[in-house]
Amino acid sequence: MNDTWKDYVIATYRLAASGDLAKKAETIALGMTVGSWTGLPAARQEALDRHAGRVVTVEGNLIRIAYPLTNLTPDLPALLTCTFGKLSMDGKIRLVDLTLPPHFAAAFAGPKLGVEGVRERTGVHGRPLLMSIFKSCLGLTLTELAEGFFPQALGGVDLIKDDEIFFNDSEAPFERRLEACLRAGERARRETGQAVLYAINLTGPVHQLPEKARRAVRLGANALLINVLPYGFDLLQRLSEDPEITVPLVAHPALAGAMYPSGDYGIAAPLLLGTLMRLAGADLVLFPSPYGGMALERSEALDLASRLKDKTRLPCLPAFPVPSAGIHPGLVPHIMDDFGFDVVINAGGGIHGHPGGAAAGGRAFRAAIAASVAGVPLEQAAAGSSDLRAALDQWGSDKARIPKEFPI
Amino acid sequence: MNDTWKDYVIATYRLAASGDLAKKAETIALGMTVGSWTGLPAARQEALDRHAGRVVTVEGNLIRIAYPLTNLTPDLPALLTCTFGKLSMDGKIRLVDLTLPPHFAAAFAGPKLGVEGVRERTGVHGRPLLMSIFKSCLGLTLTELAEGFFPQALGGVDLIKDDEIFFNDSEAPFERRLEACLRAGERARRETGQAVLYAINLTGPVHQLPEKARRAVRLGANALLINVLPYGFDLLQRLSEDPEITVPLVAHPALAGAMYPSGDYGIAAPLLLGTLMRLAGADLVLFPSPYGGMALERSEALDLASRLKDKTRLPCLPAFPVPSAGIHPGLVPHIMDDFGFDVVINAGGGIHGHPGGAAAGGRAFRAAIAASVAGVPLEQAAAGSSDLRAALDQWGSDKARIPKEFPI
Numbered sequence: 028m029n030d031t032w033k034d035y036v037i038a039t040y041r042l043a044a045s046g047d048l049a050k051k052a053e054t055i056a057l058g059m060t061v062g063s064w065t066g067l068p069a070a071r072q073e074a075l076d077r078h079a080g081r082v083v084t085v086e087g088n089l090i091r092i093a094y095p096l097t098n099l100t101p102d103l104p105a106l107l108t109c110t111f112g113k114l115s116m117d118g119k120i121r122l123v124d125l126t127l128p129p130h131f132a133a134a135f136a137g138p139k140l141g142v143e144g145v146r147e148r149t150g151v152h153g154r155p156l157l158m159s160i161f162k163s164c165l166g167l168t169l170t171e172l173a174e175g176f177f178p179q180a181l182g183g184v185d186l187i188k189d190d191e192i193f194f195n196d197s198e199a200p201f202e203r204r205l206e207a208c209l210r211a212g213e214r215a216r217r218e219t220g221q222a223v224l225y226a227i228n229l230t231g232p233v234h235q236l237p238e239k240a241r242r243a244v245r246l247g248a249n250a251l252l253i254n255v256l257p258y259g260f261d262l263l264q265r266l267s268e269d270p271e272i273t274v275p276l277v278a279h280p281a282l283a284g285a286m287y288p289s290g291d292y293g294i295a296a297p298l299l300l301g302t303l304m305r306l307a308g309a310d311l312v313l314f315p316s317p318y319g320g321m322a323l324e325r326s327e328a329l330d331l332a333s334r335l336k337d338k339t340r341l342p343c344l345p346a347f348p349v350p351s352a353g354i355h356p357g358l359v360p361h362i363m364d365d366f367g368f369d370v371v372i373n374a375g376g377g378i379h380g381h382p383g384g385a386a387a388g389g390r391a392f393r394a395a396i397a398a399s400v401a402g403v404p405l406e407q408a409a410a411g412s413s414d415l416r417a418a419l420d421q422w423g424s425d426k427a428r429i430p431k432e433f434p435i
Numbered sequence: 436m437n438d439t440w441k442d443y444v445i446a447t448y449r450l451a452a453s454g455d456l457a458k459k460a461e462t463i464a465l466g467m468t469v470g471s472w473t474g475l476p477a478a479r480q481e482a483l484d485r486h487a488g489r490v491v492t493v494e495g496n497l498i499r500i501a502y503p504l505t506n507l508t509p510d511l512p513a514l515l516t517c518t519f520g521k522l523s524m525d526g527k528i529r530l531v532d533l534t535l536p537p538h539f540a541a542a543f544a545g546p547k548l549g550v551e552g553v554r555e556r557t558g559v560h561g562r563p564l565l566m567s568i569f570k571s572c573l574g575l576t577l578t579e580l581a582e583g584f585f586p587q588a589l590g591g592v593d594l595i596k597d598d599e600i601f602f603n604d605s606e607a608p609f610e611r612r613l614e615a616c617l618r619a620g621e622r623a624r625r626e627t628g629q630a631v632l633y634a635i636n637l638t639g640p641v642h643q644l645p646e647k648a649r650r651a652v653r654l655g656a657n658a659l660l661i662n663v664l665p666y667g668f669d670l671l672q673r674l675s676e677d678p679e680i681t682v683p684l685v686a687h688p689a690l691a692g693a694m695y696p697s698g699d700y701g702i703a704a705p706l707l708l709g710t711l712m713r714l715a716g717a718d719l720v721l722f723p724s725p726y727g728g729m730a731l732e733r734s735e736a737l738d739l740a741s742r743l744k745d746k747t748r749l750p751c752l753p754a755f756p757v758p759s760a761g762i763h764p765g766l767v768p769h770i771m772d773d774f775g776f777d778v779v780i781n782a783g784g785g786i787h788g789h790p791g792g793a794a795a796g797g798r799a800f801r802a803a804i805a806a807s808v809a810g811v812p813l814e815q816a817a818a819g820s821s822d823l824r825a826a827l828d829q830w831g832s833d834k835a836r837i838p839k840e841f842p843i
Binding site: 059060061062074075077078097098099100102103104105107108109111112113114115116117119120122162163165166191192194195230232233234235236237254257258259260261262264265279280281282283284285286288289291292293294315 | 511515570602645670689692701
């Protein structure tokens with residue numbers, strides 16, 4: 028970023044309208060900050076000058092506006108309200124990007140653990156992580172939940188993600204569910220030697236969630252799942268900066284599709300689920316993979332992941348990308364080609380739908396991951412893993428044949 | 436609502452895709468609740484039955500799905516995640532409506548004061564209320580803020596709305612700003628005999644905002660402005676249900692345009708800013724008027740307002756619609772035609788841009804309101820009010836000539 032803008036956040040917008048965009052840009056720069064200059068005495072204009080937005084560039088349908096840091100506080104409600112709050116309602120306009128000067132970005136919470144911290148918690152250093160989607164949980168008793176948890180853990184997954192729609196937990200209350208699943212994970216660990224993290228869904232009145240999270244951590248919780256957009260980005264930031272909440276924060280993208288898919292409106296997915304999730308403090312971020320039925324375009328998914336991981340883009344720790352939906356073992360080499368080594372392989376149907384059951388599904392993934400890390404083709408590795416063989420027979424390994432799958 | 440669905444929330448979606456929507460509807464009903472039935476033993480299917488979503492209707496591009504209340508808790512994060520969370524990312528699909536059975540809707544906070552409560556607080560019973568938009572506030576000292584507040588209050592407005600982008604208030608800290616503006620309002624009251632509410636912008640870490648709001652109320656705050664979407668709907672609900680927060684909650688629509696304007700994606704404006712804001716507890720809801728440059732379609736704006744006010748639609752108290760942007764005195768009869776008697780007339784440029792200044796701007800509006808309530812044409816009323824005369828000369832009274840205006 029040019030030194031001229033070292034004390035500004037630069038917002039990039041795409042406008043659908045043609046016409047005088049230079050004039051429109053001026054209207055936005057002032058309208059979103061100090062209002063109109065018209066009729067103000069010179070002394071007042073001078074005092075307001077350091078609060079006024081500036082037009083950086085107008086190129087084609089893209090305009091870039093610089094907002095003074097002095098108008099902002101380092102949190103997402105301020106950043107979003109000041110750059111896109113009322114402007115979002117001003118016709119066909121889309122927030123494409125936000126560029127924060129490093130000293131301002133550093134004031135956000137960012138991930139507490141990041142990629143390395145999560146690797147330490149899981150004890151996994153030589154390969155991508157494997158996460159299992161725990162579906163469906165609704166209506167299960169504690170015993171049934173533990174029975175569902177155990178085979179997933181037994182298959183060698185590193186994390187198990189709670190159902191994000193688990194709100195009414197009267198039949199499996201939060202603390203007792205945590206205890207039951209942790210115990211099932213411990214039982215699996217005695218067989219496999221491997222620990223598993225359980226990202227339990229954090230729900231309740233928003234202002235009580237930091238205290239609920241602290242209590243969960245005291246009870247042994249080792250990860251938390253958060254519906255970041257339904258609760259607001261600020262909750263994530265306050266969980267991340269809380270010194271007593273020492274566990275990985277797993278961000279679910281629920282509701283994101285209400286904001287990113289339109290070309291004319293909303294907030295671009297790489298910004299919304301990449302930059303902003305990382306700034307607010309997610310250690311892992313789920314987003315639609317470019318493979319499944321619920322897909323992001325490949326270029327967008329890769330851009331999103333790069334915003335989560337790239338150390339040159341933000342001063343905070345990198346977060347794990349978790350491309351989700353449509354994932355089965357045959358895809359593992361493609362995922363590593365696309366997203367690199369620091370990625371979480373996340374599967375629902377690709378684990379639970381394995382013909383040998385969830386444990387076999389996990390083992391098939393682990394075999395695919397080990398092979399891909401070693402550079403061994405899956406077909407060759409399947410000779411030594413009947414679970415992988417069965418997965419490849421069921422789902423193939425050709426991206427073009429990836430089945431449509433619904434869950435994240 | 437049919438008695439069959441008395442224990443369900445019904446979501447209406449519009450899909451852009453053609454094809455087998457009946458099958459798609461089934462996939463959504465199960466995928467958003469219990470997951471797939473495939474391969475489950477009969478006993479398990481039976482146990483899950485009461486948690487499964489149901490297809491209500493498939494008509495053209497509209498599908499309606501019923502979600503069992505037993506999956507939900509009465510709060511907006513649960514409602515939105517369970518009806519549109521991951522589904523929002525599933526291609527071209529838009530959440531058009533949510534219908535809640537009255538006993539479930541009654542469990543939400545809803546407005547604490549509602550239309551009648553706000554009328555009591557302001558002492559205004561015989562006419563629409565008048566609100567002034569306090570722009571711009573950035574960079575002003577406490578003295579300057581008080582100087583800006585006073586003439587607005589002097590003109591006879593009932594509420595003054597803080598600038599919603601007021602986050603970094605280091606030059607005019609929240610509590611001192613509150614005190615300075617309340618004092619300016621009190622000074623005006625001694626001249627006009629009329630009280631004014633100051634909706635101060637509530638900002639800070641989301642989990643601390645209920646306590647900050649309680650402290651503000653103890654210090655004399657008489658209204659609060661909330662950026663509901665940037666902070667998440669749940670904050671509004673927790674403020675509304677807090678017994679110590681006894682003042683009107685004014686909901687700003689910042690960021691709403693990231694969600695409602697696309698025809699293919701997102702959440703319809705009447706649902707987002709009408710039904711959901713009221714459920715969560717807003718006493719007043721700002722939304723783009725159908726008149727200004729930042730406009731909702733008239734039918735949408737009217738539907739939105741009806742969802743805020745109609746007692747047959749929701750069991751909670753009615754809230755005030757505040758159609759905003761592009762409002763000047765000549766519009767008052769049109770606003771009352773469109774939105775009725777229980778409406779808040781909200782103006783920025785239409786008050787501050789009056790040739791006689793903000794106090795004259797307020798008086799022009801009050802004259803227009805008094806005339807419209809009495810059924811007197813504005814041109815006739817202007818004979819008795821030089822302020823209204825000047826406003827009509829500046830802005831006219833013809834909807835077709837309404838100037839484009841940016842601020843809300």
